[in-house]
Amino acid sequence: MSENTAASLKICSVSLMTLEVYEADLLKIEGQLRGKGKDAFRFFSKSPLLINLEPLQGEIDINWLKDLYTLLKDLSFLPVGISGTPEHLDVLAMREGIAVWNIDINTVAKKRDETNLPVPAKKKGKDSPLSENTEIMESAVRQTDKPDPQGRQSPEREKPPQSEVILQPVRSGQRIYAKDRDLIILAAVNTGAEVMADGNVHIYGPLRGRALAGVSGRRDARIFCQDLQADLVAIAGYYMTNEDLQEEKLNQAVQISLFQESLQIELLNH
Numbered sequence: 001m002s003e004n005t006a007a008s009l010k011i012c013s014v015s016l017m018t019l020e021v022y023e024a025d026l027l028k029i030e031g032q033l034r035g036k037g038k039d040a041f042r043f044f045s046k047s048p049l050l051i052n053l054e055p056l057q058g059e060i061d062i063n064w065l066k067d068l069y070t071l072l073k074d075l076s077f078l079p080v081g082i083s084g085t086p087e088h089l090d091v092l093a094m095r096e097g098i099a100v101w102n103i104d105i106n107t108v109a110k111k112r113d114e115t116n117l118p119v120p121a122k123k124k125g126k127d128s129p130l131s132e133n134t135e136i137m138e139s140a141v142r143q144t145d146k147p148d149p150q151g152r153q154s155p156e157r158e159k160p161p162q163s164e165v166i167l168q169p170v171r172s173g174q175r176i177y178a179k180d181r182d183l184i185i186l187a188a189v190n191t192g193a194e195v196m197a198d199g200n201v202h203i204y205g206p207l208r209g210r211a212l213a214g215v216s217g218r219r220d221a222r223i224f225c226q227d228l229q230a231d232l233v234a235i236a237g238y239y240m241t242n243e244d245l246q247e248e249k250l251n252q253a254v255q256i257s258l259f260q261e262s263l264q265i266e267l268l269n270h
Contacts, residue, residue: 166195
């Protein structure tokens with residue numbers, strides 16, 4: 001880089017929290033966000049937030065959008081833009097200095113989900129966890145490659161993504177992201193640290209900070225740790241804070257998976 005270069009543009013990949021809006025009732029939105037609990041506000045305070053309006057039912061205007069921005073800022077979020085809005089509202093939003101992200105979040109998530117393993121159709125909410133005796137089939141049978149009788153070449157299988165391995169403890173303030181792969185940490189993740197992966201997260205030490213698996217939308221991703229003390233765990237955007245963790249699962253070796261919209265925590269070696 002030249003000594004005279006004061007700045008340069010580069011492209012990087014970052015994880016971003018998304019707020020999906022289903023109703024236009026701002027009071028209801030505020031109540032539900034505040035109801036996430038004090039731990040959630042502590043973790044997400046000053047976090048960049050993308051607003052996805054694609055699922056929204058009902059008509060909205062620019063004044064409603066400005067009120068939503070004000071509400072989120074009052075709740076200590078940092079809105080960075082909107083997505084899924086009608087074209088006429090995009091123009092008005094940009095005039096107000098609101099960034100418009102021209103991506104179809106729902107289509108991306110749908111395509112990602114189509115590659116994942118099937119999940120049971122019956123939906124269970126957060127307040128109705130699965131019975132410990134319930135078995136969820138999460139394996140897929142693939143046919144063995146056979147030679148084509150007409151001599152045609154079989155398409156190459158995709159190579160499984162490599163894993164990123166971290167040997168040292170992850171200190172407070174550090175963030176590690178394993179893109180398109182699993183993350184393996186052979187030490188502790190301390191309070192205030194954040195580890196993320198598009199695939200699974202394996203932690204062979206105490207997990208005291210935050211661990212996020214499937215951050216690009218993989219619902220079949222899992223978190224494995226030897227000592228659960230986490231500030232926060234999340235899979236494909238669904239999360240639990242420390243205050244949500246069951247006491248009997250703390251300080252235990254566990255695996256965490258996503259079933260429908262609920263995180264399931266199972267003890268290992270039991």
